[in-house]
Amino acid sequence: MVLGAALATLATGSVLTWTLSRDDDPGSGGKSTGSGAPARSVTVVIGVDAPLSGGMSSMGAGIKNAADLAARTANESGHVPGVNFEIKALDDGADPARGASNAARFVSDEKVLGVVGPLNSGVARTLVAPLAQAGMAVVSPGNTDPVLTLGSDWASGSRSRPYSTYFRTVATDVDQGPFAAGYLHGEAKKTKLYVVDDGGAHGTALSSRFTTAFTRLGGTVVGTEQVDPAERAFEGLATRVRSSGADAVYFGGYYDTAAPISQQLKQAGVNVPLMGGDGIFDQQYLTSNPKAEGDLATNIGVPAGESAAGQDFLARYEKAGYPEAAGWYGPYAYDATWSLIEAVKTVVAGNGGTLPGNAREKLPQAVAGLAFDGVTGRVAFDGSGDTVNRRLTVYTVSGGSWTAVRSGSAAAR
CATH class of the missing domain: 3.40.50.2300 (Response regulator)
Structure with a gap:
């Protein structure tokens, strides 16, 4: 399974929980050895924006649960000793009108270092811009609108990335x-x-x-x-x-x-x-x-069950006992969450093993440089923030x- 970095800052509320500490091999993407004295424990919050009510709630529940599973995996493995990760899930109801208000709630919570979501491209158009203004990394497991990474004139051949903080783990x-x-x-x-x-x-x-x-x-x-x-x-x-x-x-x-x-x-x-x-x-x-x-x-993408990593994800998801199915977007949400985890790991490693006070603003650049094997295949992003794994x-x-x-x-x- 893929293991990676962590987001960190003080936290309260309902959020993903895992632990962050110095990793002697910060670039490996493997398990932490857990050796050495653990750093002072802190809690990091990863925001999750998804439709948790309404007609698309079945998809949204799979996204939220998969993000939670990524947090549990990191916590239980001690992947980043010293930091607890939690998820803070907000319901957008697949309504673009709720994107901006959810973004404001994430930004105002200093414990939130990055966001997974949203599912819907319409919601993304109102959520991503205010998060970008705040310098917050966003990794979507479901948006397919080209405008979000290529700009409004992409169809005419003029491409310009509008948000340097936005990434996605899916094709468009x-x-x-x-x-x-x-x-x-x-x-x-x-x-x-x-x-x-x-x-x-x-x-x-x-x-x-x-x-x-x-x-x-x-x-x-x-x-x-x-x-x-x-x-x-x-x-x-x-x-x-x-x-x-x-x-x-x-x-x-x-x-x-x-x-x-x-x-x-x-x-x-x-x-x-x-x-x-x-x-x-x-x-x-x-x-x-x-x-x-x-x-x-x-x-x-391709069905999760067609790869060993995908089968492992599905088995762990079932074992965790979530009442809703992972759905198609669950594996992509897991990899989106793990991207933020890996990015935190990178930021911490670059700061002598501790989370810097400006971790939120450092996270987007760390996400941009990632490359690891996730449950959906190779996870890495091109210069526009799109996945390189376009199947x-x-x-x-x-x-x-x-x-x-x-x-x-x-x-x-």
Whole structure:
């Protein structure tokens, strides 16, 4: 398993707990030997921002629990003797309006040295900027909006990193849309697509990249539409899709909107697959949509169970007894948390084995220089803050379950 550094400052409240002390081999990323006299114990808080209520709470719970598991692992191993780590989890309800207020709460708590999250790109757009202004490192296990690392003009070829403190452990919509287009056109042999999105940051970026790639491959977009993510009546949309002659529908958004669209399309006699991104890849999409058979989704990375490190994570997660499943984002949240742990280790090692008073401002640079083997594979970041481990998987609904049909690496940017 991967072990790493720690965040430190005095702390109270509900947070991740582990211990930090001098490590004779600070660059190894392995277990601390625990030799020598332990430093005075301090507590470090790692913030976690996730949807812990509402339609995406199942994903949010997996993120929070995985972050907690990373903290437990570091504490129990004595990886950084002398420091206790705790998590401070705040609920964003997948609501962008709550991003700024959560950021303010993290910033005002001097014990919080870094943040894991958020899940949603829309929330990230309001959370990340104030955290960046405060110089606080943020590592997301779920944001896929390219704007967060490449800037608002990325689609036109002008890329400029807007936040030097922001990183993510997942691939992005720069990768996800084209990967989906390649599968639908090249392997599923679909040539006429109706493209729908929910108007959010994630949905629009996903559908935009998909559309560009699909038409470049020779496919035709026969209709486009934007829907309200709170809407649940899509009979009119189903009628327009049927009239368009589309042989598939591509949806940019999340499962709580995609499920009723898919169901009502089938009920209207539009028996074509709906394909989406990682936002629809969830068990809830299946349980709330009895017509999901044959639908498709891309997801970031590959299944955790396909690697020894991922299997180990899942076994430890189950042993820990969390009531909610880790979900797809749990392993990425674990690696995001461990990135902050490793960064703290680096900062402490560079300060003679003690946590400096300005640890918070030193953390982003330490995260940027990381490279270690995590539960999802190699964890390291490029100059924009994006992961270098950009792998994706296409799934289809078969027999009422998500089944992997193709995995591969994203095309070079």
